[in-house]
Structure formats: structure tokens, C-alpha cells
Amino acid sequence: MSLLSVEELSVTFTARGRKDATAVDGVSFEVDQGQVVGLVGESGCGKSVTSLALMGLLPRKAARIGGRAEFDGQNLLTMNERKLRDLRGSQLAMIFQDPLSSLNPVVPIGIQVTEILQRHRGLKGEKARKEAASLLDRVGIPDPDRRLKEYPHQLSGGMRQRALIAMAVACAPRLLIADEPTTALDVTIQAQILELLKELVDEEGTALLMITHDLGVVAGLCDEVNVLYAGRAVESAGRRELFAHPTHPYAHGLLGSIPRLDAPRGEPLNPIRGSINDKIAWADGCAFAPRCDHYTMECLTGTPELTEPRAAGHQVRCVNPVLPTAEVPA
Amino acid sequence: MSLLELDDVKVHFPVKKGLFFDRTVGHVYAVDGVSLSIEAGQTYGLVGESGCGKTTLGRAVLRLNDITDGGVVFDGTDLAKLPGEEMRAFRRRLQMVFQDPLGSLNPRQNIESILSEGMAAHGIGKDQAERREKIKDILAKVGLPSNAMSRYPHEFSGGQRQRIGIARALVLEPDVIICDEPVSALDVSVQAQVINLLEELQESLGLTYLVIAHDLAVVRHISDVIGVMYLGGLVEEAPSDALYAGPRHPYTKALMSAVPVPDPEVEDRRERILLHGDLPSPANPPAGCRFHTRCPWVQETKCATERPPLLDTGDGHKVACHFTAEIEAGTVKQTLATGIEAVTGTETVAAEAEEVSEGETAAEPEAAAPEKEEAPGKEEPATVPAQADAAKTADAAKADRAEDSPKA
Numbered sequence: 195m196s197l198l199s200v201e202e203l204s205v206t207f208t209a210r211g212r213k214d215a216t217a218v219d220g221v222s223f224e225v226d227q228g229q230v231v232g233l234v235g236e237s238g239c240g241k242s243v244t245s246l247a248l249m250g251l252l253p254r255k256a257a258r259i260g261g262r263a264e265f266d267g268q269n270l271l272t273m274n275e276r277k278l279r280d281l282r283g284s285q286l287a288m289i290f291q292d293p294l295s296s297l298n299p300v301v302p303i304g305i306q307v308t309e310i311l312q313r314h315r316g317l318k319g320e321k322a323r324k325e326a327a328s329l330l331d332r333v334g335i336p337d338p339d340r341r342l343k344e345y346p347h348q349l350s351g352g353m354r355q356r357a358l359i360a361m362a363v364a365c366a367p368r369l370l371i372a373d374e375p376t377t378a379l380d381v382t383i384q385a386q387i388l389e390l391l392k393e394l395v396d397e398e399g400t401a402l403l404m405i406t407h408d409l410g411v412v413a414g415l416c417d418e419v420n421v422l423y424a425g426r427a428v429e430s431a432g433r434r435e436l437f438a439h440p441t442h443p444y445a446h447g448l449l450g451s452i453p454r455l456d457a458p459r460g461e462p463l464n465p466i467r468g469s470i471n472d473k474i475a476w477a478d479g480c481a482f483a484p485r486c487d488h489y490t491m492e493c494l495t496g497t498p499e500l501t502e503p504r505a506a507g508h509q510v511r512c513v514n515p516v517l518p519t520a521e522v523p524a
Numbered sequence: 525m526s527l528l529e530l531d532d533v534k535v536h537f538p539v540k541k542g543l544f545f546d547r548t549v550g551h552v553y554a555v556d557g558v559s560l561s562i563e564a565g566q567t568y569g570l571v572g573e574s575g576c577g578k579t580t581l582g583r584a585v586l587r588l589n590d591i592t593d594g595g596v597v598f599d600g601t602d603l604a605k606l607p608g609e610e611m612r613a614f615r616r617r618l619q620m621v622f623q624d625p626l627g628s629l630n631p632r633q634n635i636e637s638i639l640s641e642g643m644a645a646h647g648i649g650k651d652q653a654e655r656r657e658k659i660k661d662i663l664a665k666v667g668l669p670s671n672a673m674s675r676y677p678h679e680f681s682g683g684q685r686q687r688i689g690i691a692r693a694l695v696l697e698p699d700v701i702i703c704d705e706p707v708s709a710l711d712v713s714v715q716a717q718v719i720n721l722l723e724e725l726q727e728s729l730g731l732t733y734l735v736i737a738h739d740l741a742v743v744r745h746i747s748d749v750i751g752v753m754y755l756g757g758l759v760e761e762a763p764s765d766a767l768y769a770g771p772r773h774p775y776t777k778a779l780m781s782a783v784p785v786p787d788p789e790v791e792d793r794r795e796r797i798l799l800h801g802d803l804p805s806p807a808n809p810p811a812g813c814r815f816h817t818r819c820p821w822v823q824e825t826k827c828a829t830e831r832p833p834l835l836d837t838g839d840g841h842k843v844a845c846h847f848t849a850e851i852e853a854g855t856v857k858q859t860l861a862t863g864i865e866a867v868t869g870t871e872t873v874a875a876e877a878e879e880v881s882e883g884e885t886a887a888e889p890e891a892a893a894p895e896k897e898e899a900p901g902k903e904e905p906a907t908v909p910a911q912a913d914a915a916k917t918a919d920a921a922k923a924d925r926a927e928d929s930p931k932a
Contacts, residue, residue, distance in 0.1 A: 236711040336801075350802040380573035380738065382799045385782035389798060407712065410784025414791035434788045451716035453745035455768065455783050456790060462723070463745070465716030469681040 196224040197401050198248075198369055202261040203271075204425075205243050209256065217243040219425035219476050220261070223418075225369065228399040232416035232433075234406060236448075238470050240425035241405045245371045247271070248403075249288050250278045265369065284314040287362035291374035293354035297346040303330075303357050304342030310364045329360040333390060352383035356390070363394060370394070371403045376411065388415060409452060413437055421445045424473045424481035427500075431508035441504050443486045446516045480512065488514040525600070526561035527732055528585070528700055533558050533594035533604075535577070535584050539807060552807045554580040556756035557594070559834070562749075564699070567726065567733040569747030569764070571740055571779075575803050576753040582702045582736045586618055587611055599699070616646045619693035623705035625685035629677040635663075635688060636673040639695050646696055659695060665728075666691045666721060683714035687721065694725070702734045707742060719746060740783050744768055749840075752776050755814040756806055758834055762841040772843045772852065774819045813846065820858045821851050 205218040218240040225231045233241045246252050248263055248270055263270045265286065270278070282288075290296040298306060307326040311317040317325055323342065330338035333356040346354055355375060362370060372391065376384040392415065395402050404416055412419055413433065420430040421442065429442040440446040447466040468485040475481070479494035486493070492513050500509045503517065535555040538548040555577040562568040572578045583589045585596055587603060596603040603614060622628035629638060639662070640655045649655035660670050666687040677685055686706065693701050706722065707715040723746060725731060737743050743750055744764055751761040752775065760773040771777045778797040785791060799818045804810055810817050816827040826832075826846045834844040850856035 236713060352802055380803075381740070381782040382573065382778055383802070384784075385796055385798055388784075389796070408784060409712070409786035410791075413786045413788045414784050437786065437788050448713055449786060451713050452786055453716070453719065453741045454785060454787075455741040455744055455780065456785055456787075457745075458765075463716035463720055465720060466713040467717075469683055469714055470711065471681055 196226050198225040198263065198265050198403070200224070200244075200248070200261070200263045203244060203247060203263055204260040205240070205247050205252065206258040206260075207256055208258060214258075216475075217425055218247065221420075221422065221425070221427055222261075223420050223427065223430065225401045225403055227368070227401055228395060229418065230395055230402045230404055230416045232404045232406065232412040232419040233422055234409060234412050234419060235422035236407055236470055238424070239422040241407075241422055242373055244422075245288065245373050245403065245405050248371065249282060249286060250275070280314075283310050283367075284365040285368050287365070287367040287370050289355075289358055289362050289370065289372045289375045291377050293351065293358050293378065294346060296358060297354060299346055302343055302345055303349070307342070307357070307361050307364065310361055314365045325364075326360075329364055330357065333357075333360045333363075334386070335360070351379055352386060355379060355383075355387055359387070359390065359394075363398075363400070366398060367400060369401045369403065371405070373405045374407070375404075377406070377408070384411075391415070409437075409449065421448070424470070424476065426476055426481070426497075426511065427509075428482065428511045429509065431505075435505060435508050439504055439508070441508065441510045441515045441517070442482075442512045443488050443514070443516055444482045447487075486514075488516065490514060527564040527599060528734070529561040529595075529597040530581075530585070531559050531595040531597065533581065533584060533596060534592045535580050535589050536592045550807055553756050553809055554806055555584060556809070558753070558756075558758055559594075560751055560758065560761065562700070562732060562734060564732050565726075565730055566748045567735055567746055569743035569750040570734065570736045570753060571738065571743045571750060572753035573738060573779075573803060575755075575806060577756040577806065578736045578738075578753050579704055581753070582620070582704050582734060585702060585734065586615060586620055588620075613646075616642075616648075616696045617699045619696055619698040619701050621686075621689045621693050621701060621703045621706050624709055625682060625689050626677060628689060629685060631677055634674055634676050635659075638677075638688070639673075639692055642692065642696050648696065659691075662691045662694050665694065665725065667717075681714075682710050683717055686710060686718050690718075690721065690725070694729075698731070700732045700734065702736070704736045705738065706735065708737065708739060715742070722746060740779065752779065755803065755809055757814060757831075757844065758842075759815065759844045760842065761834065763839075766839060766841050770841075772837065772841065772848050773815075773845050774821050774851065775815045778820070813844075821847060821856055823847060823856060 201222050203218055203221045204216065207215045207217060221240070221244055223231060233244060235241050247259055250270060252259065259271050261271070304323065304326055307329060308322040311322045311325055326342055327338040330341055335341050335353055335356050341349065349357065375391070376387050379387060388411065391402060394400050404412070406412060416433050418430065419433050419436045420427045421444065422428070423444050429436065429440070429445045436445065437449070440449050447464065450464040451466055453463060466485055472484040473481040474484060476497045479496060480489070480498050483489040483493040498511050498513050500511050502509055503515045533555055534557055536551040536553055539550040539552060540546045541549045558581055560568065570578045570581065580589055584591050591604045594604065598614065598618065601614070603611060606614065636656065636659060639659045640652065643649050643655050649658055659673060663670055663672055668684060668687050668691065677688065680688065703722065707718050710718060719742065722733070726733060735743060735746060747764050749761065750764050750767050751758050752773065753759070754775050760767065760771065760776045767776070771780050778799045781794065781797045797820060801818055804817055812828040812830055813832050816822045819827070830846065832844045832846045834842045836842050837848055847856050
């Protein structure tokens with residue numbers, strides 16, 4: 195059995211006097227020990243909300259959460275707050291996108307790191323400080339003893355993200371959720387952080403749920419990839435399979451619209467027309483249909499099912515998938 | 525002659541301190557001596573990481589920042605020395621597209637008002653009716669519906685807002701458009717639309733672009749010439765294809781190897797040069813080559829003391845590095861052993877690096893010792909073949925020193 199298995203997760207935000215907004219509309223995926231699973235999509239596709247729902251960080255009153263998310267046999271979505279608090283930080287950990295706003299600006303790094311060690315591992319005083327220093331050292335922060343006394347604003351962006359990773363791995367979690375961990379960073383720093391995450395997965399066997407919009411990051415890091423659009427997975431496959439044969443028109447279009455460093459110059463890009471605002475509800479049909487070049491009337495008759503038109507394990511939610519005759523634009 | 529020429533442009537921001545007197549306690553050397561030239565109809569791409577001064581340089585061309593020193597020659601006129609009113613007139617010909625499409629549009633002005641403001645200021649069009657015609661024309665060119673005129677910025681999506689920003693630059697019929705991160709705030713699928721639009725406009729209107737971006741792939745896609753900036757200076761400049769085919773400056777090499785490519789085949793094969801540490805502060809830049817604190821190829825001579833000039837190494841490929849030829853030829857080894865990690869074949873590279881560093885450290889005291897004192901039977905070979913020998917030489921060197929010190 196997988197470490198984390200998410201089934202038909204849905205999140206709907208409700209507010210008085212407003213229409214309900216469905217951010218996640220039936221997402222299913224599994225994460226195994228030592229595996230990196232990617233959730234990819236553009237802004238508004240529900241990838242961050244998915245991660246927040248798993249961590250139990252959504253406001254319980256305003257968000258209506260449906261489906262199941264079993265972590266090690268327990269449903270995270272129905273767990274009571276106290277139990278969840280024990281799990282978070284020790285077995286489940288999360289790295290956020292913006293390291294400056296996820297660290298407390300008025301508390302030194304050292305206290306923020308030792309806090310976790312105290313809460314979950316019962317370490318105190320000098321012992322906790324030593325462990326914190328070794329954690330910072332582990333994630334590649336030079337001179338950890340000095341850094342422990344510093345405040346977040348004294349650290350550079352890359353260093354802050356490292357500190358955040360140190361906090362996340364402090365209790366050797368079994369599942370790490372990384373929500374756009376490198377988006378706020380420069381490419382050379384991004385490469386450092388990705389390398390660090392790779393090491394953690396290889397050495398500790400941590401399962402990693404990688405949430406990103408950057409297909410390049412996914413190509414280098416993930417084992418399994420789920421492409422989300424408007425709150426639903428439209429395609430999921432192994433990384434090689436997905437990049438070699440993107441089959442859903444959205445995934446296909448997305449790959450065709452990215453300027454690549456290794457592509458010859460002057461080749462026009464093939465953008466997807468319209469924007470993510472031009473969508474229809476999944477209940478009425480395929481949300482991508484208004485932007486799709488392949489759509490037919492069939493697309494507007496209820497939610498398309500996940501099928502495997504190409505290879506086993508390569509799931510596509512589309513009635514008119516892009517099949518071999520139309521080749522992938524390089 | 526080039527349309528736009530920058531000659532040793534410097535932009536230094538003073539760092540002030542004190543409650544009553546603005547004492548200047550130092551400077552942030554945001555741009556520190558950049559020279560480049562842009563031909564008419566060309567796209568010049570400026571890349572670099574945050575804090576390298578690329579945005580400041582772009583703003584300096586328009587004199588939105590004060591230029592501390594140097595010249596910005598546009599079409600034969602040095603903009604750096606123009607008085608305010610004349611500069612204002614020149615800004616019609618040099619326009620800018622900003623990064624944040626929402627932040628750069630006034631939320632209380634409708635699109636017609638936003639676009640006609642500049643036209644009125646520069647006396648384009650006799651009256652509002654004429655301007656409106658022109659705006660309609662431009663909106664169609666950038667792919668917006670004509671009913672957009674009476675709407676407000678918040679009613680548009682990110683990609684559409686960026687189109688409005690481009691339209692605002694276009695209504696003044698500029699010669700040069702400076703695009704500061706034109707697509708970085710947009711989603712991937714929309715990015716491509718805007719990139720294509722910029723290319724189409726260049727073709728139909730003969731525009732000259734200075735594109736400033738951190739995304740190498742985007743810059744490579746649209747630029748004819750690319751300049752790579754690091755900590756206030758250009759480290760490499762080359763035609764787009766040449767730069768991609770063979771980056772010569774160590775920083776460019778590292779930058780290129782760090783850009784993720786959406787293709788697992790490529791990702792698995794390539795070797796990644798991981799840079800250590802962070803960008804040094806531009807308020808206190810390192811002496812000599814700005815990059816020498818992070819450079820995997822840093823040498824003991826020159827790098828820390830002498831700032832390398834940007835020299836042409838052939839075919840318009842300019843590099844600012846003392847050891848370009850040596851690195852190319854492989855005669856200069858990577859000195860920061862831990863700085864290099866290949867994604868595939870990590871062991872071999874690491875082992876090689878280790879050998880080098882060991883050989884050096886062991887050989888250094890060894891080489892010095894025999895000169896002072898000729899110890900018979902202790903002659904060691906200059907190169908150390910194996911680890912056991914290295915340990916021996918280290919011991920020998922230690923013994924030499926121990927013998928040496930009481931005498932001296």
C-alpha cells in the first residue's frame with residue numbers, strides 16, 4: 195500500500211452571499227516511500243489548495259473538503275486537530291514557496307528550528323541547539339552556529355529556503371510536501387535546492403510531493419507526474435512517458451508553448467489560446483474545451499473519464515486525446 | 525552606427541545614514557561600468573539573476589535612475605547629459621514595458637485614458653477623437669477587443685494586462701522598447717502568446733528591443749544578441765546561438781547548466797555545475813573579478829586582484845574572464861573541487877577533483893622544503909601518484925618543517 199493515497203479530493207470554498215468556488219474538483223494520486231510525485235499546473239489549477247488540504251491547513255469553516263486522503267492508513271481529512279498536530283512536523287512536513295513570509299521575522303532562526311525539536315523529539319537546551327546546528331549544516335548553511343542567532347531578514351533567499359527545509363526535515367518526516375519550493379529563487383540557487391531535495395529522497399527514502407508550475411523542474415526531479423487543470427488531473431504518467439508523449443491537449447499544448455534553452459532560435463512558439471479564466475465547470479464537460487483545438491460536441495457532455503489510450507499507467511482525461519498521428523512539436 | 529550605445533555606464537546608489545544629516549556611508553554599485561550597443565531592428569537580451577543590476581541598467585537608459593557616470597548615446601544624442609525637458613521629449617522614442625502588468629497600470633483609469641495620456645503629453649493627435657482612432661488601431665494590433673477602451677485594468681487577465689502595457693508603449697510610436705521582465709509574471713501558456721506578440725510587432729513595426737529577463741530560455745528565444753550580467757557588470761556577450769552553443773564565461777556555464785529543461789532525457793544526461801554560496805552584496809563587491817568568490821575555475825593569480833575587461837574572443841563573442849582560453853583548452857583545472865557536481869558520473873568527477881586538490885596541498889610544502897635544506901634520501905617526486913604516497917609526503921614535509929624551524 196502507498197504511503198499516501200488521495201482519492202477524489204475536492205475542496206470548495208464557501209462564503210456567505212457568494213457563489214461557491216470549487217478549487218479542487220476530484221484529484222486522485224498516490225505517493226510511495228522514496229518516490230517523487232509532481233503536481234503540475236498553472237496558477238488557479240488547485241495544486242496549492244490540494245497541499246493545504248492534505249496538511250489540514252485550510253480553514254475548516256470556509257472550506258468544504260470531500261474525498262479521502264489516507265496517510266499510512268489514517269484519513270488525514272477527518273482526523274481530529276490534536277492528532278493531526280502530532281503528525282504534522284514529525285511525519286508530514288511542508289516547505290512553502292515564499293521563505294520570508296513563512297518564517298517568523300521577529301524570532302531568530304535557532305529558536306524556530308529548535309521549537310520543532312522540542313515539540314516532536316523532546317530535545318531541550320544545549321542538545322536541541324546542537325541538533326539544530328547540525329540540521330543547518332546538513333542542508334548546506336555555512337557557519338550554522340552563527341546563523342542560529344540570526345533573524346530571517348539577515349539570511350539570503352536561498353539560505354532562508356534552506357532553513358525552511360532544515361525545519362521540515364528536522365524529524366525525518368516520511369512525507370514532504372514542497373509547494374513551489376524554488377519559484378522565488380534564482381536559477382543557480384534553484385539548482386542547489388533541487389539537488390538538496392534529491393539527496394533527501396535518495397538518502398532518507400522520504401516521499402516527496404512536489405508542487406510546481408515549472409515543467410523543467412518536474413522533468414529533472416519527479417518519478418510520477420500529474421498535470422492539473424482547473425482542479426482536476428487531466429493527465430498522469432511516469433515522467434519519461436509524459437514528456438515523450440503528452441497526450442492530453444493541455445499537457446501537449448503546455449509543452450509546445452515553453453521556450454526551451456536547447457531549441458533552435460526563431461522557431462515560433464505554439465501558445466494555448468485564451469486564458470485559464472475561459473473554463474467551464476467540470477460537471478458540464480471538459481474544462482479545457484474552450485481553449486482546446488481538438489474539441490468536439492462530445493467534450494461538452496459531462497466530465498470525461500480517465501482512460502489509458504496510449505500505454506498502461508498513462509491516464510488521460512480526454513475524449514479526443516492527441517495520438518501519434520499528430521506529432522509533438524519539439 | 526548603432527541606434528543605442530551605452531558607454532561605461534555606472535549607476536551607484538548612495539547608502540545614507542543618520543537622523544538629521546544625510547551622511548553617505550557607502551554606495552551600492554548597482555551598475556558598474558557596462559558598455560553595449562544595440563543595432564536598429566535588433567533584440568538585445570540582458571540576463572542575470574536578481575540583484576545583478578539588469579533592471580537598474582534598463583531604467584538608466586530612460587534616465588528613470590540617475591546615471592552616475594558614462595554615456596547613453598541614442599541616435600547620436602547623449603541622453604545622460606540632456607536636461608529634463610529635452611529628455612522628456614526623447615522618451616517618446618524610448619518606451620518601457622514593465623514587469624508587473626497590474627502594478628504599472630493605474631487602477632482608476634480606464635484603458636482609453638491610460639493610453640491617451642502619453643499621446644497628449646507628447647502632442648500626438650489633434651484631439652481625443654483622433655487619438656481614439658489611433659488607440660483602436662493599436663489595440664487591434666496587440667490582440668485586444670476594441671471595447672477594451674472603456675474598461676479598467678482589473679477587468680483583464682494577466683496576459684491581457686501585459687498587452688495593454690505593450691499598447692501603451694506602442695501608441696507613442698517609439699524606436700526602442702525596453703521590456704523589463706515582460707513575461708515573468710505570466711503563466712506559461714500565456715507567456716508564449718506575449719512572446720509571439722512581441723516578435724510579430726518587431727517584424728511589422730521594425731522595433732528595437734532591449735529585453736531584460738532572468739529566464740534564459742525566454743531571452744534566447746527572442747534575442748539576437750545576449751548579454752549576461754553579474755553583479756553590475758557584463759561578463760559575456762554573444763549572438764544568441766553562439767552563446768547557447770558555447771558559453772565561455774564560467775558564470776554563464778553555471779547559469780546555463782542550472783536552467784531546467786522540460787525533457788527528462790536532457791535532464792538525466794546533462795552535467796550540472798553547482799555554484800556555491802550566494803550573490804555577494806553589490807554594496808561591497810569583491811575586488812578583482814566579481815565572480816571569483818563563486819567561480820569553480822578561480823585561479824590564484826589575477827582573479828582576486830584584477831578586474832577582467834570584456835574582450836572580443838572572435839565572432840563578436842565577448843568574455844570578461846582572465847582565463848577564457850585556458851578554460852577552453854582545459855589547461856586550467858577546476859579549483860573549487862566541491863563546486864562541481866555532475867548529475868551523472870558524480871564519482872569520476874569528484875575523484876578527479878580530489879586528486880587535484882590533494883596533489884596540490886601535498887606538493888606545496890614539499891616543494892618548498894627541499895629548497896631550504898637538502899635532505900638526502902628524502903627526495904620526493906613532484907607529482908604524487910597515490911594516496912599512500914600523499915600521506916607519506918605530508919609526513920615528510922611535516923618532518924622537514926620540524927627540522928627547519930629550530931634552525932631558523
